[in-house]
Amino acid sequence: DLTDPVLASEAELAFEGALRPRSLSEFVGQTRVRGQLQLLLTAATIQQRTPDHILLAGPPGLGKTTLAMIVAHESGRPLRMSSGPAIQHAGDLAAILSSLVPGEVLFIDEIHRMARSAEEMLYLAMEDFRIDIMVGKGAGATSVPLDLSPFTLVGATTRAGLLPNPLRDRFGFTAHLEFYDDAELAQVLARAATLLGLDIDRDAIVEISGRCRGTPRIANRLLRRVRDYALVHTGRADLATVNAALDLYDVDALGLDRLDRAVMQIILTRFGGGPVGLNTLAVSVGEESETIEAVVEPFLVRIGLITRTPRGRVATSAAWRHFGLSHGDTALP
Numbered sequence: 207d208l209t210d211p212v213l214a215s216e217a218e219l220a221f222e223g224a225l226r227p228r229s230l231s232e233f234v235g236q237t238r239v240r241g242q243l244q245l246l247l248t249a250a251t252i253q254q255r256t257p258d259h260i261l262l263a264g265p266p267g268l269g270k271t272t273l274a275m276i277v278a279h280e281s282g283r284p285l286r287m288s289s290g291p292a293i294q295h296a297g298d299l300a301a302i303l304s305s306l307v308p309g310e311v312l313f314i315d316e317i318h319r320m321a322r323s324a325e326e327m328l329y330l331a332m333e334d335f336r337i338d339i340m341v342g343k344g345a346g347a348t349s350v351p352l353d354l355s356p357f358t359l360v361g362a363t364t365r366a367g368l369l370p371n372p373l374r375d376r377f378g379f380t381a382h383l384e385f386y387d388d389a390e391l392a393q394v395l396a397r398a399a400t401l402l403g404l405d406i407d408r409d410a411i412v413e414i415s416g417r418c419r420g421t422p423r424i425a426n427r428l429l430r431r432v433r434d435y436a437l438v439h440t441g442r443a444d445l446a447t448v449n450a451a452l453d454l455y456d457v458d459a460l461g462l463d464r465l466d467r468a469v470m471q472i473i474l475t476r477f478g479g480g481p482v483g484l485n486t487l488a489v490s491v492g493e494e495s496e497t498i499e500a501v502v503e504p505f506l507v508r509i510g511l512i513t514r515t516p517r518g519r520v521a522t523s524a525a526w527r528h529f530g531l532s533h534g535d536t537a538l539p
């Protein structure tokens with residue numbers, strides 16, 4: 207699946223790695239967040255201490271992992287990478303925390319999916335650079351305090367709302383990443399094309415930037431498909447090549463992919479425009495409700511195809527227009 211970060215192949219991951227900006231100045235867009243991070247890092251350098259813990263929130267593919275790497279790189283510290291799903295017991299976290307070198311940056315992706323017991327251990331670690339380790343079992347069990355090296359935690363989440371308050375409160379700074387606008391995406395694409403040595407027309411870049419769901423990861427993936435198409439069929443990366451390649455991969459004029467369209471299909475044709483509850487939507491398209499809420503919905507809301515109401519998701523008049531449908535129709539064109 208072209209748009210699904212979870213299903214990314216090894217080759218796609220290597221490709222992403224090659225295109226990752228290495229410094230804040232190379233990082234396109236998110237001007238506010240960049241300024242905030244810069245200040246935080248500089249202040250820490252002046253005071254010769256580890257930077258505050260940082261929470262990065264926003265949909266997949268907007269640059270959270272990239273920013274974590276940049277934080278480590280710009281502050282000249284080593285980086286350890288882990289993820290919520292990999293931390294299923296407090297012991298998993300204890301092993302990581304106790305092996306950090308002084309000043310290390312610890313990145314935990316999908317931090318909202320970490321085990322509850324680990325979460326509680328993390329509170330103390332973030333606040334006092336200390337954990338309590340349970341030794342022994344039953345009546346003889348005792349807790350042994352263990353001092354940790356000072357570290358900076360960079361947490362990433364697609365759902366800041368899912369984090370318990372005590373965890374959220376322990377981050378010195380929370381950055382909410384926004385979808386990128388077309389001009390920023392054009393910059394991301396131009397940069398990637400240069401790195402790939404791909405000679406691409408300006409109007410071809412503009413076309414891709416309008417069809418990548420406001421997301422740099424998708425922009426780069428689409429660029430790769432365009433490069434393939436040029437290589438195999440047309441011999442050049444022009445507008446016609448972009449249109450042909452994106453049609454082949456089912457990316458429509460607004461950048462909606464298969465899952466976006468499946469969701470719109472349910473709301474528009476099965477529920478007459480809504481309201482439809484999140485769980486009903488998720489079950490109908492066979493996806494987890496978290497994916498719908500964190501990945502699909504923010505984009506559909508952003509481009510004005512649906513609104514959220516207390517009773518559920520409702521299609522806007524723009525949605526009916528985009529699909530050329532009216533009430534009573536039973537399928538998307």
Ligand code: ADP
Pocket residue numbers: 211221222223225226227232233234235236265266267268269270271272273362394422423424426
């Ligand atoms: P996330 O961790 O939020 O899912 P990543 O940091 O892995 O997203 O970014 C995905 C890809 O998109 C990276 O390979 C990177 O090349 C590209 N990317 C993300 N943000 C930017 C940006 N601001 N400027 C340039 N490229 C970016």
